[in-house]
Amino acid sequence: MKISQYKGFQYILLIMLYIIAIINFIQPVIRFDSQLLNNVFLIFVVLLIPIFLMIKGFYFRSLVAKILNTLIWVIPCILGILILSIISLNSDEPIKSLSLDNSDIVAYRTNGGATTSFGILVRQEKNIIPGIKLVKRIYFQDHKENVNMIKTGENSFEIEGNPETVNRNVYFE
Numbered sequence: 001m002k003i004s005q006y007k008g009f010q011y012i013l014l015i016m017l018y019i020i021a022i023i024n025f026i027q028p029v030i031r032f033d034s035q036l037l038n039n040v041f042l043i044f045v046v047l048l049i050p051i052f053l054m055i056k057g058f059y060f061r062s063l064v065a066k067i068l069n070t071l072i073w074v075i076p077c078i079l080g081i082l083i084l085s086i087i088s089l090n091s092d093e094p095i096k097s098l099s100l101d102n103s104d105i106v107a108y109r110t111n112g113g114a115t116t117s118f119g120i121l122v123r124q125e126k127n128i129i130p131g132i133k134l135v136k137r138i139y140f141q142d143h144k145e146n147v148n149m150i151k152t153g154e155n156s157f158e159i160e161g162n163p164e165t166v167n168r169n170v171y172f173e
Contacts, residue, residue, distance in 0.1 A: 014049055021045035028123075028135045029171075035092075037131075043084050050076040092121060096147060101154045102126060102168045105138070107147045120147045122159060124166050134170045 024030055025042060032038050050073045057069030092108035103126035110119040122139035139147075139159055150158045156165045 010052075014052060018045060018049055028137065030128075031125075031133050031135045033131050033133065039084070043081070046080045046084060047077055050074075050080065096149055098149055098151050098157055100151065100157070100166065103166065103170060105149065105157055105166070107149060109145060117143045118145045120144045122147065122149070124170055126170050136166075136170050138164060138166070 021042070032041065054070055054073035054077075057066055057073070060066050060069060092110055094106055095109050096107040098105040103124050106123055106125055108121045108123070110121050119140065119142040121137065124136045124138055125133045128134050141147075148160055152158050152163065153165075155168060156163060158164070
C-alpha cells in the first residue's frame with residue numbers, strides 16, 4: 001500500500017504545512033520579494049485547514065452533519081481573515097541595504113501603527129530563486145528610526161559600531 005493511499009495522509013500533510021507556515025511567520029525563514037505575496041500566502045495557509053475540513057464535510061451522509069460542519073468551520077475562516085487583516089497592517093519599510101558577496105543585509109523600519117513607535121529590524125537575505133529569499137534576523141531594536149551600517153569585509157559588516165559576521169549560506173557555512 002502506497003503512503004499516499006493511507007486515509008490520514010492528507011491530514012498529516014496539511015497539518016505539517018500549517019505548522020511550517022506558522023513557524024515561518026514567527027521566525028521568518030523564507031520570504032517572497034513582494035509583501036503582498038507574503039500576506040496572500042499567509043492567508044492561504046491559515047484558511048487552508050478550515051476550508052479543507054469544510055469541503056470534506058460535504059461528504060457526510062446526514063444533512064444536519066453537513067450544516068453543522070459548515071457552520072463550525074465558517075467561524076475560523078472569518079476569524080482568520082479578520083486577524084490576518086490586522087497582522088498585515090504591520091509594514092516593514094526598507095531604509096538601508098548592504099551588498100555582501102553572497103547575500104544582502106537589509107535594514108527595515110518597522111511600523112506597528114498609530115499606537116506604537118518605530119523600530120529597526122536588520123535581516124540577512126539571500127535569493128534562492130528569483131522572487132524567493134532565505135531570510136535570517138540579525139538585529140532588532142525598538143524605539144529607533146534609523147541605523148548605521150558599514151561593510152567591513154566579504155561577509156562582515158558593522159552595525160551601530162558592533163561588528164557582525166554572517167554565514168555565506170545564511171543558516172549554515
